[in-house]
Amino acid sequence: MTAPAFILVRPQLGMNIGMAARAMGNFALDQLRLVEPRDGWPNPEAGPPAAGADHVLEAVTVHDSVAAALADCHLTFATTVRPRDMPKPVVTPREAAAMMREAAAKGLKSGILFGPERSGLTADDLAPVATIVTCPVNPGHGSLNLAQAVLLLGYEWFQAAAPAPAPAPEHAPAPHGEVAGLIAHLDQALDAAGYYHVPDRTPATRRTLARLLTRPNFTQEEVRTLRGIIRALAEARKRRA
Structure with a gap:
């Protein structure tokens, strides 16, 4: 050039x-x-x-x-x-x-x-x-x-000619399906815990939670960690019950 x-x-x-x-x-x-x-x-x-x-x-x-x-x-x-x-x-x-x-x-x-x-x-x-x-x-x-x-x-x-560096594999955002699985997992755990106690506000609350979880561009490891936390909290609640 x-x-x-x-x-x-x-x-x-x-x-x-x-x-x-x-x-x-x-x-x-x-x-x-x-x-x-x-x-x-x-x-x-x-x-x-x-x-x-x-x-x-x-x-x-x-x-x-x-x-x-x-x-x-x-x-x-x-x-x-x-x-x-x-x-x-x-x-x-x-x-x-x-x-x-x-x-x-x-x-x-x-x-x-x-x-x-x-x-x-x-x-x-x-x-x-x-x-x-x-x-x-x-x-x-x-x-x-x-x-x-x-x-x-x-x-x-x-x-002006330098390509944007590709993220390292361990820092690449998780696929959409895995983030959707995290959202569904959290939703299920919150529902079981009685978090959605105002039925009229439940759809808006679920949308807010979905936005919160999609905004950070979690990596696959972070998604797995969060799902592990949700699972541990749900199991602890079952033991107390």
Whole structure:
């Protein structure tokens, strides 16, 4: 699948480039592009913070403009929290990830701009980009550092393709028939104990009990345990009688 390019525009510190590379490595992303890095490239300060994401750093490409870095991208995004007087669609990182996944399935490439640490992206940087990505954060403290922004977009990209983990067999919900058997067993025991002493309310009470027992998604072991409890209580009542 065509992975997106993460593009750091005029990054200032090699350490931040390394941390961005580390975040990308966490989520199987390896296309890191730099636009006019302040201290040039390669930068020895990027290596230690990358924490083993050397393959990302080794594949870095350097570009002299945003346009050059985006040249092969069919979908273009820019991360910013500041309002701009530009009529561009604004999406969340999750929505952007879904758009990129859909495009990637068709063989189309996406590119995401991240601004410099101190000032963020300029209006000129944003002009050629189709979509703005803004993270819904505390409006009183909405600034993310560079590596955090990269991590957030990388995480959403990775999660957009990850299937939901299947529950382990011992934690899988019991079949409906077994839960229905539990409900019938409890109903029988309550009836024998005289619980339904108001005939007019009995149907509603039975419905309430059925809802209570179906809501938790009991496992098979839990159903067997509950039925064992009901059986033990009923037998104890018989002995006392």
